[in-house]
Amino acid sequence: VGERLYLGMDFGTSGARFAVIDRRGIIHAEAKKEYPLYLSGETYDWVSSWKVTLFSLLEDIPLHIRKLIASISIDGTSATTIIVDSKTGEPLWRPFLYNESCSDALPIVKSIAPVNHTVCSGSSTLCKLVSWWNRVDSNKKCALLLHQADWLLWLLHGKLGVSDYNNALKVGYDPEVDSYPQWLLSQQYSQVLPSVIAPGTSIGFLKEEVITRFDFQKDCVVCTGTTDSIAAFLAARATQPGKAVTSLGSTLAIKLLSTSRIEDARFGVYSHRLDDKWLVGGASNTGGAVLRQLFTDEQLEKLSEQINPLQASPLDYYPLPKAGERFPVADPNMAPRLHPRPGNDAEYLHGILESIARIEANAYGLLKDLGATQVDEVFTAGGGAKNEKWTKIRERVLGLPVSRAVQTEAAYGAALLALRGAQQNIQ
Ligand code: ADP
Incomplete structure (x- = not known):
């Protein structure tokens, strides 16, 4: 055997x-x-x-x-x-x-x-x-x-x-x-x-x-x-408190391993138990769905190549596929903000990716304010995980090490x- x-x-x-x-x-x-x-x-x-x-x-x-x-x-x-x-x-x-x-x-x-x-x-x-x-x-x-x-x-x-x-x-x-x-x-x-x-x-x-x-x-x-x-989170093997997984699919979902349990129905935040720890989660309506409304996956790849991730974009958006946000801001009427649109598409994409990264940072910030363990490292899953420029932008905006999760299958x-x-x- x-x-x-x-x-x-x-x-x-x-x-x-x-x-x-x-x-x-x-x-x-x-x-x-x-x-x-x-x-x-x-x-x-x-x-x-x-x-x-x-x-x-x-x-x-x-x-x-x-x-x-x-x-x-x-x-x-x-x-x-x-x-x-x-x-x-x-x-x-x-x-x-x-x-x-x-x-x-x-x-x-x-x-x-x-x-x-x-x-x-x-x-x-x-x-x-x-x-x-x-x-x-x-x-x-x-x-x-x-x-x-x-x-x-x-x-x-x-x-x-x-x-x-x-x-x-x-x-x-x-x-x-x-x-x-x-x-x-x-x-x-x-x-x-x-x-x-x-x-x-x-x-x-x-x-x-x-x-x-x-x-x-x-x-x-x-x-x-x-x-x-939860199985998809376990796949990333983020086993220490402070480790988190951001899923950049159609929406942006975050899951953080915390020593404390937090719940806040206003933001749709709740905790699952994992042994002696808590898996805290929340989901924003921003994410890849907006990107897909504007660009094909091929365009995303080509335009991303032109982005310098070390430089901050001056553009400030709140990308949403339609009105309404739950987390990290609870506002069912929040309107998408994707203007002004610069003439250069790479600059536009840079502004969008950076704005989504800011929403991600606010999301982790909110979990901390609600009493969760502070995040210290982020693994990424979903279609957005393969974008290395975006990963670099997120590292700068979050001020944390960000990498692609090796395993993401539930x-x-x-x-x-x-x-x-x-x-x-x-x-
Ligand atoms: P879901 O399972 O939630 O539908 P996926 O995890 O399959 O989503 O991811 C698809 C999303 O990834 C799409 O919304 C698409 O816009 C986005 N995406 C694909 N390629 C890239 C890329 N190179 N950079 C950023 N986002 C991308």
Whole structure:
């Protein structure tokens, strides 16, 4: 037998990926698959799509690698909720997707939860649960709530009713005291809530039929997962307080590892627990979407070459794709500011990149003002990470070391969770 390996799987919005790593973090295999689309009446049968994708990805792992896998973990989209039969695990209802809003349940949830709690949003898991509970009058007695990752992991280990405190945050779980709060436990539907343990904790061995079908080792364990955006943060291996990941995709999202927990609903800022630390996050509406409205990716590359990143641009913009900003300024009516536009496009781009960097600096500044650990190093993910001129501009504006994250795939982060679970198992 060779060195043992660790499998992470990421179930994102449009498809799924896997990554197999060794204990040093080197990738031995990876692949991705789009979800096949199955129709069930008028809607998509997501549960079947995810299940089929799970097993076909396992089949795609080369057999000699599969035989070396010591542990498995899975991340899923946050707040994707499946209500299943607590005896059979079969869904009782079509899944509620991550971005689906159950605003019918919002007034009820607001009346029981503390003001500005994370569950007080129409797309929270708790709103989905309450909406289901009040809509359907059958099967309440044998219902169980699982998140997407919990359910997929269950297909592998077969023990119903286990979740992790990252996925469970949006149903109301309190990761600080490590239990569901009293205001939630006193509700009738609290009986459907899963039990919660730390992400990357071994739940048990693979089911016999999974071992036989895919030729896994008998000692391969299945570990609790996390959400897709936390898994992407874990991939960057920013493990010390003060380390942060800025994601420069269509929007600008920042995540900072902090020793203190901060929450501020005005700015959409909240914290996820990671062991004894907190992963603090916020998202601005600025970012690559504005760049894409103005320039093609090729133009971005060509124009960037002409920028001197050591020189400050005198142009002061607030690039937004449309009106409205949440973080680091909460103003639903804030208008985009992209004028005056100089005749030279490279100068224009320089001004935009520098203005986005200032918003990023303000974002980290706000987290500090709210009580988070001060940022001391930034790793970058997303389409903007490949722009070296922008990286230099951001280093100057932030006054911090900025580099591209080596790994940014959520599947890689999930594999790190699997590794962690396997190591705890040995101790
Ligand atoms: P998402 O997954 O959020 O859609 P990606 O992480 O794929 O976004 O990043 C895409 C964004 O990256 C686009 O909005 C695009 O404008 C931006 N982008 C692409 N190339 C560059 C570049 N060279 N410099 C800056 N931004 C870029």
